[in-house]
Amino acid sequence: MTYLPYIVAAVGGYLLGSIPFGLILTRAAGLGDIRQIGSGNIGATNVLRTGRKDLAFATLILDSFKAGLAVLFFTFAFASRNVGLIAGAAAFLGHCYPVWLGFKGGKGVATYAGLLTFASLKGLMVGGPVWLGMFLLFRISSLAALTAAAIVPIGAYLLGETHFAVGVLAALSLLVFWTHRANLQRLLKGTEPKFGEKKKPAETE
Incomplete structure (x- = not known):
């Protein structure tokens, strides 16, 4: 068994996943560096804190699709679902x-969702x-993200997902x-804000 397809998929998936769409979109819109806003995160939730719902939605879709694209491309390129899963995990x-x-x-929540959509x-x-x-x-x-991440590998296993896929999903859930x-x-402290609420200025991630 050769591991070259998995190595190629891992590198390709990682580079694709590394594209920071949240940062690119907010800079293109003249909003500055998203890393200086809110939590400093480049994901859709933090982009939403700029007040631009359109940019947040675009970030969500693009961050999701980069994992999905990695899965699709490398699955078909090597005719292997497992190789596609590795590419999607690397995109994450x-x-x-x-x-x-x-x-x-x-x-990684949106990227994980994109992987699930196209791979499991x-x-x-x-x-x-x-x-x-x-x-x-x-x-x-x-x-919501943590609860879903915890249940995904268990539920996938109970629904008959392959052991390889369940292992990949379990690893990604731990990373979430x-x-x-x-x-x-x-x-755990009861201080996590609800959706739409602002964090205190002193809070950092």
């Missing part, structure tokens, strides 16, 4: 730790409703918890 890593930005990127519909069938239900119930984005560690601390 690229989004969270982009080489162009000193390895300081987003938290069984995972999406579980994670999507859980995220939506938790968000509508509590209006806390991080809580890592990138949300500051949010998790605030959740």
